[in-house]
Amino acid sequence: MILQAASFQISGLLTQVGDAGEVERVIAAAAIIGSTSFLTSLYVALDNGVDTGIYRVTTNLTVAGAVDTTTEVTAVTLVAVLSGISDVSTLAVGNFT
Numbered sequence: 001m002i003l004q005a006a007s008f009q010i011s012g013l014l015t016q017v018g019d020a021g022e023v024e025r026v027i028a029a030a031a032i033i034g035s036t037s038f039l040t041s042l043y044v045a046l047d048n049g050v051d052t053g054i055y056r057v058t059t060n061l062t063v064a065g066a067v068d069t070t071t072e073v074t075a076v077t078l079v080a081v082l083s084g085i086s087d088v089s090t091l092a093v094g095n096f097t
Contacts, residue, residue: 002044002045002088002091003027003030003045007029008026008029008046009026009048010023010046010047010048013048014048014052014053017076017078019070023053023076024073024076027044027055027057027076028068028069028073031066031067031068032044032066032067039064039065040058040060040061041056041057041058041059043055043056043079045088045091046088047085047087047088049086049087050084051081051084051085051086052085052086052091053080054078054080055076055077056075057076058073058074059072059073059074
């Protein structure tokens, strides 16, 4: 999932993945909606205006709905940094093979 709205841009370092950190705040603000199986483990791309981070997100949702609070996010792991990709909205399926 690519979160490309300006309101989903991370303020500061891409490594702010701790409890209620900047990355969790942005994920909760996006209020991602889906089935329980989709929402318990997903990948999210976010930028900070300089680089783009690819994150593996784990949630504690047991029913379908939205990830809309930081308490529903149990783990966020930065798995890749795309250096120099300052605007996540420029990514497309063709960038990943």
